[in-house]
Amino acid sequence: xxxxxxxxxxxxxxxxxxxxxxxxNKKTMCFIVLKDQxxxxxxxxxxxxxxxxxxxxDKITIDSVISAKGLIMESEYVKLNGMxxxxxEIKIESVAEPSxxxxxxxxxxxxxxxxxxxxxxxxxxxxxxxxxVQSYFINKAREFLNERDFIEIHTPxxxxxxxxxxxxxxxxxxxxxxxxxxxSPQFYKQMAMAAGFERIYESGPVFRAEKFASRKxxxxxxxxxxxxxxxxxxxxxxxxxxxxxEYALRKTSEKYKDEIKKVYDIxxxxxxxxxxxxxxxDVYDELEKRYGYKVSESEKGDLTxxxxxxxxxxxxxxxxxxxxxxxxxxxxxxxxxxxxxEKGVPCGYDLIWKGCEITTGAQRxxxxxxxxxxxxxxxxxxxxxxxxxxFKYGCPPHGGFGIxxxxxxxxxxxxxIKDSMFLFRGPDRLNP
Amino acid sequence: xxxxxxxxxxxxxxxxxxxxxxxxNKKTMCFIVLKDQxxxxxxxxxxxxxxxxxxxxDKITIDSVISAKGLIMESEYVKLNGMxxxxxEIKIESVAEPSxxxxxxxxxxxxxxxxxxxxxxxxxxxxxxxxxVQSYFINKAREFLNERDFIEIHTPxxxxxxxxxxxxxxxxxxxxxxxxxxxSPQFYKQMAMAAGFERIYESGPVFRAEKFASRKxxxxxxxxxxxxxxxxxxxxxxxxxxxxxEYALRKTSEKYKDEIKKVYDIxxxxxxxxxxxxxxxDVYDELEKRYGYKVSESEKGDLTxxxxxxxxxxxxxxxxxxxxxxxxxxxxxxxxxxxxxEKGVPCGYDLIWKGCEITTGAQRxxxxxxxxxxxxxxxxxxxxxxxxxxFKYGCPPHGGFGIxxxxxxxxxxxxxIKDSMFLFRGPDRLNP
Numbered sequence: 001x002x003x004x005x006x007x008x009x010x011x012x013x014x015x016x017x018x019x020x021x022x023x024x025n026k027k028t029m030c031f032i033v034l035k036d037q038x039x040x041x042x043x044x045x046x047x048x049x050x051x052x053x054x055x056x057x058d059k060i061t062i063d064s065v066i067s068a069k070g071l072i073m074e075s076e077y078v079k080l081n082g083m084x085x086x087x088x089e090i091k092i093e094s095v096a097e098p099s100x101x102x103x104x105x106x107x108x109x110x111x112x113x114x115x116x117x118x119x120x121x122x123x124x125x126x127x128x129x130x131x132x133v134q135s136y137f138i139n140k141a142r143e144f145l146n147e148r149d150f151i152e153i154h155t156p157x158x159x160x161x162x163x164x165x166x167x168x169x170x171x172x173x174x175x176x177x178x179x180x181x182x183x184s185p186q187f188y189k190q191m192a193m194a195a196g197f198e199r200i201y202e203s204g205p206v207f208r209a210e211k212f213a214s215r216k217x218x219x220x221x222x223x224x225x226x227x228x229x230x231x232x233x234x235x236x237x238x239x240x241x242x243x244x245x246e247y248a249l250r251k252t253s254e255k256y257k258d259e260i261k262k263v264y265d266i267x268x269x270x271x272x273x274x275x276x277x278x279x280x281x282d283v284y285d286e287l288e289k290r291y292g293y294k295v296s297e298s299e300k301g302d303l304t305x306x307x308x309x310x311x312x313x314x315x316x317x318x319x320x321x322x323x324x325x326x327x328x329x330x331x332x333x334x335x336x337x338x339x340x341x342e343k344g345v346p347c348g349y350d351l352i353w354k355g356c357e358i359t360t361g362a363q364r365x366x367x368x369x370x371x372x373x374x375x376x377x378x379x380x381x382x383x384x385x386x387x388x389x390x391f392k393y394g395c396p397p398h399g400g401f402g403i404x405x406x407x408x409x410x411x412x413x414x415x416x417i418k419d420s421m422f423l424f425r426g427p428d429r430l431n432p
Numbered sequence: 433x434x435x436x437x438x439x440x441x442x443x444x445x446x447x448x449x450x451x452x453x454x455x456x457n458k459k460t461m462c463f464i465v466l467k468d469q470x471x472x473x474x475x476x477x478x479x480x481x482x483x484x485x486x487x488x489x490d491k492i493t494i495d496s497v498i499s500a501k502g503l504i505m506e507s508e509y510v511k512l513n514g515m516x517x518x519x520x521e522i523k524i525e526s527v528a529e530p531s532x533x534x535x536x537x538x539x540x541x542x543x544x545x546x547x548x549x550x551x552x553x554x555x556x557x558x559x560x561x562x563x564x565v566q567s568y569f570i571n572k573a574r575e576f577l578n579e580r581d582f583i584e585i586h587t588p589x590x591x592x593x594x595x596x597x598x599x600x601x602x603x604x605x606x607x608x609x610x611x612x613x614x615x616s617p618q619f620y621k622q623m624a625m626a627a628g629f630e631r632i633y634e635s636g637p638v639f640r641a642e643k644f645a646s647r648k649x650x651x652x653x654x655x656x657x658x659x660x661x662x663x664x665x666x667x668x669x670x671x672x673x674x675x676x677x678e679y680a681l682r683k684t685s686e687k688y689k690d691e692i693k694k695v696y697d698i699x700x701x702x703x704x705x706x707x708x709x710x711x712x713x714d715v716y717d718e719l720e721k722r723y724g725y726k727v728s729e730s731e732k733g734d735l736t737x738x739x740x741x742x743x744x745x746x747x748x749x750x751x752x753x754x755x756x757x758x759x760x761x762x763x764x765x766x767x768x769x770x771x772x773x774e775k776g777v778p779c780g781y782d783l784i785w786k787g788c789e790i791t792t793g794a795q796r797x798x799x800x801x802x803x804x805x806x807x808x809x810x811x812x813x814x815x816x817x818x819x820x821x822x823f824k825y826g827c828p829p830h831g832g833f834g835i836x837x838x839x840x841x842x843x844x845x846x847x848x849i850k851d852s853m854f855l856f857r858g859p860d861r862l863n864p
Contacts, residue, residue: 002662004581017662019628019826037581037630063826067662094798096826120825122627131629135584142571149436149469152567154654154837156855157589157637158602160862170590172613173603174651175643175859181604188855191864195554196451197563198469204636205589211607219606222586229469230434230449230499366526386864393552394451394495394528405586423588423620427607430592432623432818 006038008072010083016041017067017093019123023060030057033080034068037128042075042084043068056090063096063120111418118423118432126413129263131422133256134409138203138224140251144244145226150199155188157181157205161383168209170219181207184402187387189227190337190364193398194390201226203405211427216356216407216417220425227364227400234339234347234363237399238325241351241361242275245323252412264413269322275351276319279328283307286314301330303350303357312355324352336374336384338362339399351401354411361401368392438470440504442515448473449499449525451555455492462489465512466500469560474507474516475500488522495528495552543850550855550864558845561695563854565688566841570635570656572680577658582631587620589613589637593815600641602651613639616834619819621659622769622796625830626822633658635837643859648788648839650849652857659796659832666771666779666795669831670757673783673793674707677755696845701754707783708751711760715739718746733762735782735789744787756784768806768816770794771831783833786843793833800824 003014018036030053032043047054060066070087078084101117103109114121121127142152158179162169170181182188184206192200206223231237250270260268278286284300287293287310295304303311303326315324327349331338334346339362341347348362365371368391375381375388410420418424423432435446450468464475479486492498502519510516533549535541546553553559574584590611594601602613614620616638624632638655663669682702692700710718716732719725719742727736735743735758747756759781763770766778771794773779780794797803800823807813807820842852850856855864 017828019828035628037583037628065826065828093829094800094823094827097824099825117821117825119623119627119822122624122629128628131583131585135578138584139574139578142574146567146571151469151563152570153563153854154635154637156652156857158639158652158857158862160864170611171605174862175641177862179602179862191551192554192854194551196467196469196560197554203586205586207590209607220588220590368526389549389864390551391526392529393531393549394497395526396449396451396497397525422585422624425588425590430590430606430609430611432592432821 002067004038005034005036005041008041008083008085010072010074013069013071014085015067015069016085018065020060020062020064020066020096023057023062025057025060032060032066032068034066040080042078042080043070043087043090044075044084045087045090050088053087053090056092059092059095061096061098063099063123064092065094065096067091067093111416115418115424115429116431122422125263127419129256129259130409130413130415130420133252133260133412134405136255137248137252137408137412138405140248141224141244142201142203143251144247145199145201148199150201150226150228151197153188153192153197153200153202154204155182155185155191155202157207161386170207170209181209183208184223185225186335186337186402187384187390189225189400190387190395190398191390193227193229193364193366194393194395196396198229198396199226200228216410218406218417218421218425219427221407221417221421222405223402224405225400225402227398229396229398231363231397231399234327234349234361234399237361237363237401238277238349238351239274241359241401241403242271242273242323242325246271246273260412266412266414268412271321271323275323275325276315276321277325277327277349280326281328283311283314283324283326286318287311290314290317302333303329303352308352308357309355311352315352322354325349326352334360334362336378336380337364337371339365340374347399356407356411358407358411359401359403361399363397363399366391366395366397434499436470437466437468437473440473440515440517442504442506445501445503446517447499447501448517450497452492452494452496452498452528455489455494457489457492464492464498464500466498472512474510474512475502475519475522476507476516477519477522482520485519485522488524491524491527493528493530495531495555496524497526497528499523499525543848547850547856547861548864554854557695559851561688561691562841562845562847562852565684565692565844566837568687569680569684569840569844570837572683573656573676574633574635575683576676576679577631577633580631582633582658582660583629585620585624585629585632585634586636587614587617587623587634589639593818602639602641613641615640616655617657618767618769618834619816619822621657621832622819622827622830623822625659625661625796625798626825626827628828630661630828631658632660648842648849650838650853650857651859653839653849653853654837655834656837657832657834659830661828661830663795663829663831666759666781666793666831669793669795669833670709670781670783671706673791673833673835674703674705674755674757678703678705692844698844698846700844703753703755707755707757708747708753709757709759709781712758713760715743715746715756715758718750719743722746722749734765735761735784740784740789741787743784747784754786757781758784766792766794768810768812769796769803771797772806779831785840788839788843790839790843791833791835793831795829795831798823798827798829 068087
């Protein structure tokens, strides 16, 4: 049986397997750095003692996959966990051709070439760690929700009608008619509320048929969405979100803080509770007062791109916090299904992390007549008829939010979106 | 703050909220059965003591959503957990129109009408329990894998080329070209192996553009797929699968066995380890010997539909087991990427549960030249060129399997596929 490198034992004969990260094949000695998902190990071969291995060693290239069996010894010369292996057996599982994405010394391989060969690009320590952390973070968020009686559901991505207007939607040839790809699970999350599933979440792909020029967008990404019933206010939604994020970041920090520091030189900060909250108008007042950033009155119902960026600094300066909840967006800038207060202000918020919007959350309008009127006001009442029906036969008050898994990943590691997805999809990118 | 019914306390004033399952509004008394995600509670109102509530009570219809606040009292007449509430306050959150899917007494509503109003259909005790169990089962499977160093990944569903031949694929208008919807994450799971992600899993939608007439199929369903490296044989894959299923079923049984028995009258059986294994040829021999089921020699490379059904009985009779691994399928009936042994027999298996195939698993061919030849043999080498490239630059030996979340659900509860999905999708069904 093969042992992961993190589990090898000094003084024992172990079998290990992995990619050859480096090989120095000298006249009398051969040194191989072997890398698996868990760690790295040096293999040291004295050729005089192992003439039987020489042919094999000559075939091994960088990135080849080998397995090796031998005694694990202490080594003061080897930095890798102070141990090395003296293999008696080496087997080549797969010989690698030279990597097509190695840049000349001092240069960086451009992102498009790296994405063409993403599976090779993903082999770096940074990328492996990134996806370990992403996986852990999401599972900890699920754990938080499971403990609070949330149910995970799987809603259809193939839908019969173009749903939420605004964002572009992909059309699918569906036998003798058209289907569309869901831009979010929003309507079906709310259907679950009408079904008496009080607390649900879903993680799954969402699709946006939009050409864009931003480091934040993709045509397909992973959404993590939740919705829950019997809230009294959108403040209950904010509370659920901040507690979930604090929990998932705290657990992630406990396990990966040191490794993130070592590999990325980034300090993962566990946010304090509660997160600071500001009204959008106060945000603009402070941005002007503190940093001289001014926008026209007509722009003040939404957060501008530059305003969003500046919020990173604002939240740091005012609250010493990486996060900021912003409330008080104008109804023109919010979806028709957001509940509004008696003044017509949407009962919802955006959450900004490090100057990047990661969430829109809200209490939803669950009263059929009001919801229908709000849809009509946006010219949508016919398009969303099937959705309005969810509210005719009894529906609890409810609210929820969605976060982008890839965007969270991007912000933890300060990387662009293309580098933060297992496999990026954009208008010009469908491969591999 | 509202309390879930399962958490109410005798002698305390609690606030509860839920759907009205039943209401008997008499001259002097009113009885309401209130249902939330956790349980049910009777509300008892003596009208003489609460004239202020009479108007509200008169507006309440079945399926309306209300909240109520009052003292929790013991009750020997009420079967629901021996408690009832005497509300002082009742608030209507949402009035329900009469349900459009109530069948005349003694009749059953047909499935298509129920699916048209799936959110009402989902309100039954059976359906709520089904999705609680599904959610719990999948999270326990994830837990099993997380403890074994698996990483969860999210692979793209929009792909540039029609991938695995055979099953039908949906075409998507993708800006000025076509994209296709992934029929499985197979190729990208393997890409992760080439990336040195040794152990990965994914749960997400898969799409099949097929017209069918079976109680097992849908055009979109939820796949749970995993893949892992450095296996010695497909037997390592079988072992991982049986241990994962045993763990998830055992944990699910511990939490939900009694409730499943009560609501469905079904005994959830935790399978013993290891699962029985038979070669396909031996299966046919036994089916003939025991039950007189005979097929022609040319059919013996695959399991017939009737054979699959009979395997439920065979596995019970021979091994007293609900599961059976079957090996020894012919290469004509397996995908080109399955590794083959020295005799040309694919190194893989199907897993049959209760007479229904839930998994195809295998060791994959990771050696570029052999894989390419096997693709060519099936006439696929040009179509899968992008996939073959994954194996050129070093790739560990690996294998994996996929299970259908909806099929597992269907088999736990002995329901059809349309009743086992949150929202079924078929060639004629894209709504709601």
